[in-house]
Amino acid sequence: MDKFDKLTGVGAPLPMINIDTDMIIPKQFLKTIERTGLGKHLFDEMRFNQDGSEKEDFVLNKPAYRNAEILVAGENFGCGSSREHAPWALKDFGIRCVIATSFADIFYNNCFKNGILPIALPQEDVDKLMDDAERGANATITVDLEKQEISGPDGGTIKFDLDPFKRHCLLEGLDDIGLSLEKKDNIDTFEAKQADTKPWL
Amino acid sequence: MAKTLYDKIWDDHLVHEADDGTCLLYIDRHLIHEVTSPQAFEGLRMAGRKVRAPGKTLAVVDHNVPTTDRSKGIDDPESKLQVDTLARNAAEFGVDYFDENDERQGIVHIIGPEQGFTLPGTTIVCGDSHTSTHGAFGALAHGIGTSEVEHVLATQTLIQKKAKNMRVTVNGELPDGVGAKDIILAIIGEIGTAGGTGHVIEFAGDAIRALSVEGRMTVCNMTIEGGARAGLIAPDEKTFAYLKDTPRAPKGADWDAAVAYWETLYSDDDATFDVEITLDAANLPPTVTWGTSPEDVIPISGSVPDPAGVEDAGRKQALERSLKYMGLAPGTKITDVPIDRVFIGSCTNGRIEDLRQVAEIAKGRQVAETVNAMVVPGSGLVKAQAEAEGIDKVLTEAGFDWREPGCSMCLAMNADKLEPEERCASTSNRNFEGRQGRGGRTHLVSPSMAAAAAIAGRFIDVRELD
Ligand code: SF4
Numbered sequence: 142m143d144k145f146d147k148l149t150g151v152g153a154p155l156p157m158i159n160i161d162t163d164m165i166i167p168k169q170f171l172k173t174i175e176r177t178g179l180g181k182h183l184f185d186e187m188r189f190n191q192d193g194s195e196k197e198d199f200v201l202n203k204p205a206y207r208n209a210e211i212l213v214a215g216e217n218f219g220c221g222s223s224r225e226h227a228p229w230a231l232k233d234f235g236i237r238c239v240i241a242t243s244f245a246d247i248f249y250n251n252c253f254k255n256g257i258l259p260i261a262l263p264q265e266d267v268d269k270l271m272d273d274a275e276r277g278a279n280a281t282i283t284v285d286l287e288k289q290e291i292s293g294p295d296g297g298t299i300k301f302d303l304d305p306f307k308r309h310c311l312l313e314g315l316d317d318i319g320l321s322l323e324k325k326d327n328i329d330t331f332e333a334k335q336a337d338t339k340p341w342l
Numbered sequence: 343m344a345k346t347l348y349d350k351i352w353d354d355h356l357v358h359e360a361d362d363g364t365c366l367l368y369i370d371r372h373l374i375h376e377v378t379s380p381q382a383f384e385g386l387r388m389a390g391r392k393v394r395a396p397g398k399t400l401a402v403v404d405h406n407v408p409t410t411d412r413s414k415g416i417d418d419p420e421s422k423l424q425v426d427t428l429a430r431n432a433a434e435f436g437v438d439y440f441d442e443n444d445e446r447q448g449i450v451h452i453i454g455p456e457q458g459f460t461l462p463g464t465t466i467v468c469g470d471s472h473t474s475t476h477g478a479f480g481a482l483a484h485g486i487g488t489s490e491v492e493h494v495l496a497t498q499t500l501i502q503k504k505a506k507n508m509r510v511t512v513n514g515e516l517p518d519g520v521g522a523k524d525i526i527l528a529i530i531g532e533i534g535t536a537g538g539t540g541h542v543i544e545f546a547g548d549a550i551r552a553l554s555v556e557g558r559m560t561v562c563n564m565t566i567e568g569g570a571r572a573g574l575i576a577p578d579e580k581t582f583a584y585l586k587d588t589p590r591a592p593k594g595a596d597w598d599a600a601v602a603y604w605e606t607l608y609s610d611d612d613a614t615f616d617v618e619i620t621l622d623a624a625n626l627p628p629t630v631t632w633g634t635s636p637e638d639v640i641p642i643s644g645s646v647p648d649p650a651g652v653e654d655a656g657r658k659q660a661l662e663r664s665l666k667y668m669g670l671a672p673g674t675k676i677t678d679v680p681i682d683r684v685f686i687g688s689c690t691n692g693r694i695e696d697l698r699q700v701a702e703i704a705k706g707r708q709v710a711e712t713v714n715a716m717v718v719p720g721s722g723l724v725k726a727q728a729e730a731e732g733i734d735k736v737l738t739e740a741g742f743d744w745r746e747p748g749c750s751m752c753l754a755m756n757a758d759k760l761e762p763e764e765r766c767a768s769t770s771n772r773n774f775e776g777r778q779g780r781g782g783r784t785h786l787v788s789p790s791m792a793a794a795a796a797i798a799g800r801f802i803d804v805r806e807l808d
Contacts, residue, residue: 225488
């Protein structure tokens with residue numbers, strides 16, 4: 142998995158609540174058998190007209206945000222399906238961090254598996270970062286995972302919370318499966334016990 | 343110590359707990375479909391890993407398959423590649439697989455219970471958010487991402503932190519014409535789409551107990567729309583009767599032992615929940631969603647809301663966006679809204695009981711001329727059962743289109759989709775922008791309300807149909 146330690150980049154403001162996974166990556170792009178190549182379809186229906194031309198007023202189409210690496214959004218980001226295509230598309234586009242007041246559970250977990258850092262913050266902090274993001278390329282935001290700190294263009298910092306295990310895995314770029322396989326003995330023991338107590342399984 | 347049902351199942355599957363509360367949870371049952379699994383198998387292949395317990399995994403194609411005759415194969419090359427990839431992966435890794443022409447094929451959350459693969463007290467995962475459906479059997483079941491699918495394939499475990507306990511109690515008796523779908527829509531309307539985030543919701547109360555197992559699946563199915571990963575209903579005699587003699591359910595002495603264990607699966611009287619919500623079934627109306635979030639519910643007697651009175655800026659903006667997308671003016675009575683399409687099916691409402699309800703409304707009536715209505719059974723077995731009961735005849739005579747099983751227009755990955763601005767009464771679970779086709783407008787309703795809308799050509803209280 143990709144490591145995440147510190148990121149300085151342009152934040153794109155997306156002041157909407159309930160941004161669902163169907164908006165992030167509509168189903169017609171789920172027919173792939175690869176993890177890559179989805180960036181060009183990120184936010185497809187919001188980003189493009191029916192004929193494939195760009196919608197000028199969508200934030201990621203504006204010159205200042207074409208290289209955005211951070212998204213700042215409203216509550217319940219990523220609600221809907223479990224499709225990991227959502228974080229794959231974000232990452233393929235170049236987004237490495239999403240900041241919102243809250244996230245849907247499965248999406249939140251999926252981010253960590255792909256080296257994307259989702260940060261949940263209180264409304265007032267998100268409002269502040271949303272203002273910063275509105276200033277586009279003139280106002281980069283720095284996210285420091287080691288220090289669990291976001292610094293805005295004006296020097297102020299915002300602390301954020303994160304599960305220590307998730308933080309550790311992201312900082313080190315650890316492979317979850319490898320870690321769990323180290324517990325093989327525990328899994329074997331569990332299976333043996335279950336075979337005994339619940340033979341019907 | 344008193345435990346909730348969730349606590350009991352959780353404790354029973356704990357393989358390892360680290361000091362910080364990160365747990366390794368054993369997974370008893372793993373369901374797989376073609377959309378969220380190719381990259382997981384590819385990951386295994388690249389790392390030289392095997393599937394740890396192929397017998398605990400069951401694969402089926404559902405999302406991509408056409409709902410027209412497919413005995414001669416699938417035309418769309420991308421869908422075909424995904425379907426073929428699953429077939430190849432299942433064969434290579436030794437996983438049982440139902441292909442598109444197998445009678446047992448169907449929507450993953452319908453075939454699990456049908457096959458008795460879903461059992462009370464088990465942990466069940468699938469790379470699909472509506473895995474919550476299986477909670478209707480008292481199984482701890484939830485959706486996972488593709489990386490987690492790979493993790494489960496390789497280790498038969500999942501890294502988890504325990505969620506909080508929430509209980510939604512629905513007491514009293516449902517009025518006529520009101521069913522499981524109306525209950526869950528009302529609950530989502532009450533708690534909001536993020537209301538259950540971080541929680542496992544147990545559904546309780548006499549209105550839940552009175553539901554059939556099918557109805558309970560409808561309720562648990564949409565738990566994810568309320569933000570909770572999993573829903574749970576304590577198993578009872580109805581659950582056991584549903585499972586008895588299904589192909590993979592325990593047999594003989596194993597069955598008796600299993601039932602004895604399943605009977606211990608309930609929340610202790612003095613167990614505490616972090617959040618408790620209570621609803622009165624007697625007050626629930628037939629419900630329709632008007633907007634682009636499942637929490638946008640109104641009773642059939644209601645009108646589309648007016649953003650003018652809304653204070654919260656985020657909400658107001660979301661409301662305005664929804665109204666624009668849905669092509670609705672504030673204050674419009676929902677019964678004044680005409681529809682173009684009807685979709686009956688999905689893992690929410692594609693089971694035999696749902697089709698029986700539709701047939702009951704459709705019998706001796708005709709689908710309005712302005713409406714195209716399709717019925718997609720949830721599985722090959724549901725289809726066969728319906729045909730044995732003559733339901734297909736009743737429906738086709740009434741003007742409904744009778745299709746082959748699959749996810750179909752629930753998410754429109756196959757050819758079944760809405761055209762821009764087409765308005766659909768749908769028994770599925772999501773009304774997001776573009777969910778049923780780019781620009782399409784989805785209203786979520788119960789099967790009988792969908793059938794009534796098909797006949798009236800607009801939304802109508804099913805109890806008022808002549
Ligand atoms: S029927 Fe719809 S919600 Fe259910 S699994 Fe298929 S696509 Fe998902």
